[in-house]
Amino acid sequence: TQNNLTPKVMKESHPSFGFYLTKVKGLAPEYNQHSALDLKDIFSLTKAKLKASAQFNYMTDIPWLMKQYPAEYRSCPLLIVHGEQRGSKSALEKAASVFPNITLCNAKLEIMYGTHHTKMMLLLYDSGLRIVIHTANLIENDWFQKTQGIWISPLFPSLLGEQSAHRGNSATNFKGDLLEYLSFYNRPDIDEWCKHIKGHDLSNSSVFLIGSIPGRHLAERKTSFGHLKLRKVLNLHGPEKSLVTSSWPLIGQFSSIGSLGTDQNQWLCGEWLASLGTVKGCSLTSKTPLQLVFPTVNNVRESLEGYPAGTSLPYSINVAKKQPYLRNFLYQWKSDRLSRSHASPHIKTYLRVSPDNSSVAWFLLTSANLSKAAWGVLEKNGSQFMIRSYELGVLFMPQYLVSRKVFGVPEVKERKANMETISFPVPYDIPLIPYSNKDEIWIWDIPHIKAPDRHGNKWCPP
Numbered sequence: 004t005q006n007n008l009t010p011k012v013m014k015e016s017h018p019s020f021g022f023y024l025t026k027v028k029g030l031a032p033e034y035n036q037h038s039a040l041d042l043k044d045i046f047s048l049t050k051a052k053l054k055a056s057a058q059f060n061y062m063t064d065i066p067w068l069m070k071q072y073p074a075e076y077r078s079c080p081l082l083i084v085h086g087e088q089r090g091s092k093s094a095l096e097k098a099a100s101v102f103p104n105i106t107l108c109n110a111k112l113e114i115m116y117g118t119h120h121t122k123m124m125l126l127l128y129d130s131g132l133r134i135v136i137h138t139a140n141l142i143e144n145d146w147f148q149k150t151q152g153i154w155i156s157p158l159f160p161s162l163l164g165e166q167s168a169h170r171g172n173s174a175t176n177f178k179g180d181l182l183e184y185l186s187f188y189n190r191p192d193i194d195e196w197c198k199h200i201k202g203h204d205l206s207n208s209s210v211f212l213i214g215s216i217p218g219r220h221l222a223e224r225k226t227s228f229g230h231l232k233l234r235k236v237l238n239l240h241g242p243e244k245s246l247v248t249s250s251w252p253l254i255g256q257f258s259s260i261g262s263l264g265t266d267q268n269q270w271l272c273g274e275w276l277a278s279l280g281t282v283k284g285c286s287l288t289s290k291t292p293l294q295l296v297f298p299t300v301n302n303v304r305e306s307l308e309g310y311p312a313g314t315s316l317p318y319s320i321n322v323a324k325k326q327p328y329l330r331n332f333l334y335q336w337k338s339d340r341l342s343r344s345h346a347s348p349h350i351k352t353y354l355r356v357s358p359d360n361s362s363v364a365w366f367l368l369t370s371a372n373l374s375k376a377a378w379g380v381l382e383k384n385g386s387q388f389m390i391r392s393y394e395l396g397v398l399f400m401p402q403y404l405v406s407r408k409v410f411g412v413p414e415v416k417e418r419k420a421n422m423e424t425i426s427f428p429v430p431y432d433i434p435l436i437p438y439s440n441k442d443e444i445w446i447w448d449i450p451h452i453k454a455p456d457r458h459g460n461k462w463c464p465p
């Protein structure tokens with residue numbers, strides 16, 4: 004497999020491509036042993052000695068985070084990259100001041116409503132560098148009762164000879180794209196980490212990097228980030244249009260929804276779907292069937308956390324009222340195969356699936372929810388591309404991971420006779436289950452009192 008993980012987390016029934024979920028407390032052991040990790044597992048994947056680490060995230064509970072590091076590493080230099088402002092910034096500074104090994108780095112957020120969503124760990128060892136890109140905040144509540152996604156890189160060895168941005172790259176240009184993404188922070192502490200990355204051989208990273216950097220991007224920079232980057236990568240390296248025709252649905256799965264515009268054909272089924280529906284050599288018009296996975300009120304009510312799971316599913320009534328058309332695309336959160344139907348989703352994933360639900364053309368794990376702020380929106384007649392938030396994700400493309408044109412879907416009985424496919428561990432059940440006509444989309448700022456959750460409570464937001 005791609006990783007030299009210690010045996011305890013590697014009893015895989017299938018190659019995981021470095022893709023893991025977080026452990027969920029209370030599940031039968033087999034649902035937590037294979038391809039599920041918690042933060043302590045991530046810190047003990049290798050016997051190599053940790054020298055320093057960087058944690059990029061949105062929410063960080065510093066005392067809790069420090070406890071997740073093995074005791075012998077709690078004095079290693081730790082850079083925390085965040086987007087806090089005003090009061091929450093001084094609260095973070097206060098919490099960090101207790102730990103002399105912690106340096107804070109405040110990512111600039113110059114566009115209103117932008118956030119630092121990116122969730123990444125840079126782990127520098129005496130014998131290599133490991134990169135983790137994931138979807139969980141560094142708070143306990145995000146790590147034991149939700150469905151979260153994690154990509155673990157191989158342990159990248161040091162580059163022999165001097166550091167270089169160009170040597171030690173891969174066919175997916177992962178090293179180049181990561182250095183470009185980090186350069187846009189324009190922060191000295193992050194530039195130091197770029198030197199470490201330049202000093203390592205990332206040539207066997209077989210995923211593509213899809214990041215978002217806040218700004219109004221012009222000219223060739225328009226395709227460096229957001230959905231236009233994904234469009235570019237799919238155009239150059241995506242599936243063949245003879246195989247992945249416009250009848251292959253696009254599945255988006257996320258934990259928050261932004262204001263997408265009053266006309267679905269403007270951004271959602273226009274610009275955004277055209278990007279995600281792109282295949283090699285062309286950017287498909289938005290004929291691609293769109294399927295959106297977001298929890299129903301009942302999904303939240305029946306979750307392990309009950310209605311409080313909804314505090315991490317921030318979809319507000321004022322936004323929902325403006326876009327009733329979303330109803331046409333909605334599917335429930337269901338993950339019986341992994342025993343995670345009740346582990347509320349904070350993971351964000353996007354994939355292209357065959358009409359018969361047997362094959363997956365590509366799979367994206369990212370911090371990006373369904374919003375213009377995260378993915379970007381073209382402005383000024385397409386001459387500029389405006390993104391509000393920092394986001395980061397990894398794209399799994401079959402031909403870069405296994406010598407196949409598509410991934411299989413786990414546990415799909417009927418297989419194409421002539422195609423021994425390798426399945427991708429999609430974190431929810433395919434085929435998807437649509438909303439029933441009684442189902443309502445979860446909205447976090449209205450009461451839900453028809454039925455109590457498993458803790459006997461109803462939902463009455465302030």
Ligand SMILES: CC(C)c1cccc2c(O)c(C(=O)O)cnc12
Nearest residue numbers: 061119120138140314315316317
């Ligand atoms: C709307 C904002 C304040 C919000 C509410 C609840 C959960 C959030 C969350 O989980 C993230 C994140 O994980 O990046 C980011 N904003 C979140």
